[in-house]
Amino acid sequence: MAYPAGFKYTKDHEWIDLSGDKGKVGITDYAQQQLGDVVYVELPDVGAKLKQGQSFGTIESVKAVSELYSPVTGEVVEVNAALKDKPETVNADPHASWMIVVKLTNPGEAGALLDATQYQDLIK
């Protein structure tokens, strides 16, 4: 699966799709492959304040439970409630299955994240 060139990526295998001062956050195709069948995604409430690298939820697969880490500092302004009933969409379409939208308080942070090429080098 292709890694969208417009996204930024973390070493923890999250992506962020930035648009203005907001960004949609999800996990990468590589991450969902490692996890296997996702059965539960636990997400924060709207209004939650996150620091870069802080856990914003958990994702549970048949095999294991993993933390989800925020790529940026900011406030959760939207949560993808559809994942609650259809967590398997994270496996089927990971780069479209956004989990939260974060309003960035420090947009400069995003510049230090990996681009698609750097991320694909990381997972080689």
Place this chain on the structure above:
Amino acid sequence: MEQAADAALKKTPLNARHRASGAKMVPFGGWDMPVEYSGLSQEHLAVRTRAGLFDVSHMGEIEIAGKDALAAVQRISSNDASKLQVGQAQYSGLLTPTGTFVDDLLVYRLAPAHFLLVVNAGNIPKDYAWIAEQIKGVGDAIAVDASSRYALIALQGPEAVNVLRPLTEVDLAGMKYYWFAHGEVANVRATVSRTGYTGEDGFEVFVPPQSADKVWQAILQAGAAAGVIPCGLGARDTLRLEAGMRLHGNDIDETTTALEADLGWIVGWKKDDFIGAAALREQKASGVTRKIVGFEMLERGIGRHGYDAYVGDAKAGTVTSGTQTPFLKKAIGMAYLPVEHTAVKTEFDVDIRGRRTRARVVPMPFYKRTK
């Protein structure tokens, strides 16, 4: 990604084959083992609907032989080995004096005074030391750790008998569950037993380590048309859990007795004496205070090993195994609960990372094959 091999881990004779085939490898019980080949769910479903091939060569083999071998086995093994005919096997427990599990095992009667015990990989040195010590006073019997002399390959699933049949002269169709026979498989000297850890029909094939790869390849080739695929420990765990089979280290250990684990059927109550007998007889008379149950989650989430179980606001027990099963498509598990809360349909909560999640006691096994 390259997977680095940890030099300290032991390798089965099929290790190079797993790595060459691109299996995902993990450390398990001191061994470098395949956890997944094509994918856990796919492998699980293959075993339920066709057949899957497992390398279980990490399992230990301890032989007990000598004129008094039966007496020695009767002392260390909870089940009644005198009921075994030559060519027959039974599930049993290696118990402490308090009736808890040093390990669980299969006991095979190879000859009137020669037994083969198949034990868990991570427990081999502990089991062997325990057995050797415990049978010292039992006359003419000696225990030998023969683990390095055996590779063990399990072919499990409804198609197993059809896939294996062209490779062997052993009468597979006529072999009853928990019986075994010697013969050749793919022109290799083998012992074939109708046993397994998946709740499905199938066979476990003991072969010399140097021939393991030949047999592995021959079975995969013979089974290709029937859809047989290699499987890892991940599917083995979800399969055994669906079948309600206990895993030592998770569901049973040195803190849980055979009765608490609801395994009274592997205790030879009519035997004279064996390690743990007195404690178990006493517990049977007085009744257990806690017992293992099967449960399914009523809300989203998986109750996993080590999670707390609550009845009302009080911590009441512990989850010992849990998974989302690919076949039943439910989150299931096992837990120890106070005996008054173990009736089928009783509801309780599992603390899933701080979230109280509803669960319900259900009968085990969760899955039972249609014969």
